[in-house]
Amino acid sequence: MKHLSLLLALVAVLVALACTQEVVKEVEVPGETVVVEKEVIREVPVEKVVTVEKEVIKEVAVPGETVVVEKEVVREVQVPGETVVVEKEVIKEVPVEVVVEREVIKEVKVPGETVVVEKEVVKEVVKVVEVEKPVIVEKEVKVVTEVPRGEKIMRARVCCMADSFAPHYSGSGSIDIIYNFIGTHLVRTDSIQQKQTPDLAERWEFAEDFKSATYYLRRGAKWHDGEPITARDVAFSYKMFLDPTSPFALQFEGLKGGEAFSDDFANWKTNELPGVVVVDDHTIRFEFDEPERAFIELMHGLQTRWTMLPEHILGDLPVDEFRQTAYWKDDLTQGGPYKIARHVVQQYIELVPNEDYWFGRPILDKLILVYISSPDATEVAMHRQEVDISIRGGLSGVDAYQGILLDPNWSVARNTGRNPSAYSFSKNVDAQLKDKRFRQAFAYAIDRPAMLEGILKGRGVYAPINLTLNPDARPEWKTMYQYDPEKSRALLAEMGWDSNRVVEVTLTNPRDTDKAAMPIEQQYLADVGIKIEFNVLERATHSNVMNTFAYEMRRAGSRLPGLGGGENPANKFRREWHSDGRDETGYAADQLALGSGWDAKIEALQAAITREEAVARFHVLGDQLMEDMPEIATLGQMSYFAVAKRALLPGYEAINLHESTATDLRDVPFFPPFWRGTDASLLEVWLWDVTD
Numbered sequence: 048m049k050h051l052s053l054l055l056a057l058v059a060v061l062v063a064l065a066c067t068q069e070v071v072k073e074v075e076v077p078g079e080t081v082v083v084e085k086e087v088i089r090e091v092p093v094e095k096v097v098t099v100e101k102e103v104i105k106e107v108a109v110p111g112e113t114v115v116v117e118k119e120v121v122r123e124v125q126v127p128g129e130t131v132v133v134e135k136e137v138i139k140e141v142p143v144e145v146v147v148e149r150e151v152i153k154e155v156k157v158p159g160e161t162v163v164v165e166k167e168v169v170k171e172v173v174k175v176v177e178v179e180k181p182v183i184v185e186k187e188v189k190v191v192t193e194v195p196r197g198e199k200i201m202r203a204r205v206c207c208m209a210d211s212f213a214p215h216y217s218g219s220g221s222i223d224i225i226y227n228f229i230g231t232h233l234v235r236t237d238s239i240q241q242k243q244t245p246d247l248a249e250r251w252e253f254a255e256d257f258k259s260a261t262y263y264l265r266r267g268a269k270w271h272d273g274e275p276i277t278a279r280d281v282a283f284s285y286k287m288f289l290d291p292t293s294p295f296a297l298q299f300e301g302l303k304g305g306e307a308f309s310d311d312f313a314n315w316k317t318n319e320l321p322g323v324v325v326v327d328d329h330t331i332r333f334e335f336d337e338p339e340r341a342f343i344e345l346m347h348g349l350q351t352r353w354t355m356l357p358e359h360i361l362g363d364l365p366v367d368e369f370r371q372t373a374y375w376k377d378d379l380t381q382g383g384p385y386k387i388a389r390h391v392v393q394q395y396i397e398l399v400p401n402e403d404y405w406f407g408r409p410i411l412d413k414l415i416l417v418y419i420s421s422p423d424a425t426e427v428a429m430h431r432q433e434v435d436i437s438i439r440g441g442l443s444g445v446d447a448y449q450g451i452l453l454d455p456n457w458s459v460a461r462n463t464g465r466n467p468s469a470y471s472f473s474k475n476v477d478a479q480l481k482d483k484r485f486r487q488a489f490a491y492a493i494d495r496p497a498m499l500e501g502i503l504k505g506r507g508v509y510a511p512i513n514l515t516l517n518p519d520a521r522p523e524w525k526t527m528y529q530y531d532p533e534k535s536r537a538l539l540a541e542m543g544w545d546s547n548r549v550v551e552v553t554l555t556n557p558r559d560t561d562k563a564a565m566p567i568e569q570q571y572l573a574d575v576g577i578k579i580e581f582n583v584l585e586r587a588t589h590s591n592v593m594n595t596f597a598y599e600m601r602r603a604g605s606r607l608p609g610l611g612g613g614e615n616p617a618n619k620f621r622r623e624w625h626s627d628g629r630d631e632t633g634y635a636a637d638q639l640a641l642g643s644g645w646d647a648k649i650e651a652l653q654a655a656i657t658r659e660e661a662v663a664r665f666h667v668l669g670d671q672l673m674e675d676m677p678e679i680a681t682l683g684q685m686s687y688f689a690v691a692k693r694a695l696l697p698g699y700e701a702i703n704l705h706e707s708t709a710t711d712l713r714d715v716p717f718f719p720p721f722w723r724g725t726d727a728s729l730l731e732v733w734l735w736d737v738t739d
Contacts, residue, residue, distance in 0.1 A: 211375040
């Protein structure tokens with residue numbers, strides 16, 4: 048291979064130098080630009096360097112022929128004791144005409160002589176090829192880092208990654224993930240101790256009537272740029288959280304004067320927010336018109352997206368600029384344990400330690416969040432030890448986790464999960480789909496115990512609706528809607544259901560477990576006279592359909608408060624099921640029209656002061672939902688989390704994960720969920736370590 052030999056010669060001549068050269072040549076094709084050559088030369092200072100090239104050919108079978116759709120070339124440099132990948136290049140093959148020319152690119156002076164290094168440049172002329180039907184090829188980008196000896200580096204997979212990290216304006220879960228590493232929070236969640244513990248706030252106190260809460264900030268806390276973090280930054284942050292264009296602003300209107308402040312947000316700089324009082328540089332007090340135990344618990348179980356914001360960077364921006372500023376993508380100056388060193392959109396984020404973090408410098412020298420959307424590709428990356436943990440997004444199913452468990456380089460933990468797969472309804476559906484008899488019939492038609500055993504091999508829990516998994520659920524809820532096809536048929540007959548009608552169910556990115564369950568659920572429903580057809584959409588299209596409610600039913604994770612004791616159910620009810628909240632199913636709007644007092648019941652739960660009051664009011668809401676069934680759950684499966692044995696994470700060290708000898712998922716160590724199912728993964732990230 049002539050190109051390989053030239054590359055080897057070049058590396059040998061330049062072995063004492065430190066340089067990086069990149070050459071990119073492009074061919075213009077109508078409607079796009081095609082990169083036809085990209086050469087990256089990195090020099091590794093070692094005594095002996097040997098370059099090896101290997102090719103992996105991926106093929107797609109097409110009736111009558113086999114088409115090569117991707118050629119992967121991986122070049123590796125062999126270093127004594129290790130192999131460092133210095134380039135990974137993915138080339139899509141198309142018929143080309145090749146013209147070769149010789150070009151002198153560099154002269155290297157050696158004592159007594161001058162050496163001319165030549166290389167071949169291949170220019171490709173791309174022919175247009177007609178294809179009968181479009182083939183979608185997913186491009187996977189491998190993050191490559193040259194690793195100096197002794198440097199501690201961990202790679203964590205995320206299944207999705209926002210282009211911009213403004214917590215107010217995007218629902219992407221990747222925003223919670225990134226701020227868990229870089230963010231500045233008053234308190235933090237400790238799922239092992241099952242409580243909130245100090246973070247930016249060293250201590251706090253609540254009024255007996257829950258009409259105020261005071262937080263005392265630690266002195267000496269700094270933003271990543273060295274500026275001090277003060278109570279003024281906290282006050283500024285809570286004002287910004289009330290931006291009415293944010294779908295989350297409602298959560299903060301419990302503050303005294305919060306609703307009025309949000310309504311006149313254009314004048315936020317001059318308007319006062321009575322519910323946020325700066326006592327001094329290190330003390331801040333939140334005040335409420337009514338007892339707000341739920342709001343205080345929200346602040347303490349708050350999603351990590353709600354990080355404090357630096358007023359000295361963002362405070363002078365006009366409102367419109369604040370929403371669009373490059374800060375959310377290119378800056379992200381925060382005060383948390385890590386700082387962003389590099390963000391390559393939709394590829395990876397490289398984090399480095401904050402040397403001034405108040406709990407001490409993180410142990411890791413680099414933490415790289417790698418974007419891999421596919422569960423199957425993640426499984427392969429795990430077996431190849433290319434990632435150490437998946438912190439957002441799981442694998443394709445229990446069989447995949449079982450395979451990882453048997454890999455000697457990995458450990459697997461479990462908890463009881465939070466979101467069983469659930470069917471729900473668009474707010475725009477007709478009267479028949481809103482009829483509770485149809486929804487009850489739907490629930491009775493599915494044999495959940497049989498599916499749990501057949502698909503999940505018993506690794507799951509019975510859940511006709513997510514509420515039954517809540518720690519405060521009535522015991523009788525947990526036995527409702529047992530499989531009863533005769534009762535289902537009777538309810539459908541009573542409401543005059545047309546068994547020839549086909550209901551479309553929209554979803555995206557089903558995992559292997561979903562793919563196994565869906566045809567079984569479809570058959571159970573067909574047996575009682577409910578015909579459904581699944582409409583599987585890619586993510587972007589699905590998001591648009593959901594946002595415009597252009598669907599009849601959907602199959603996704605539940606929106607009801609289930610497992611996890613860290614979030615007061617009142618907050619989720621207010622956010623998802625109040626007429627002023629998201630109300631994606633339209634249930635709250637329908638109840639408002641009926642005059643059922645549904646909104647008032649949610650507000651009463653929010654206002655509960657004692658634990659007993661909160662549980663009793665939760666039961667009132669739950670009884671109504673168990674009757675009306677605006678969601679129907681199917682598989683309440685366990686959640687599993689895989690961790691490389693080289694990765695030492697405090698949450699998993701607390702349950703002695705790597706000491707487990709389990710060979711079956713039923714027996715792997717268990718950790719309790721508190722605020723989110725991933726609490727153990729994200730606990731005390733500044734103490735993360737690797738054994739290398």
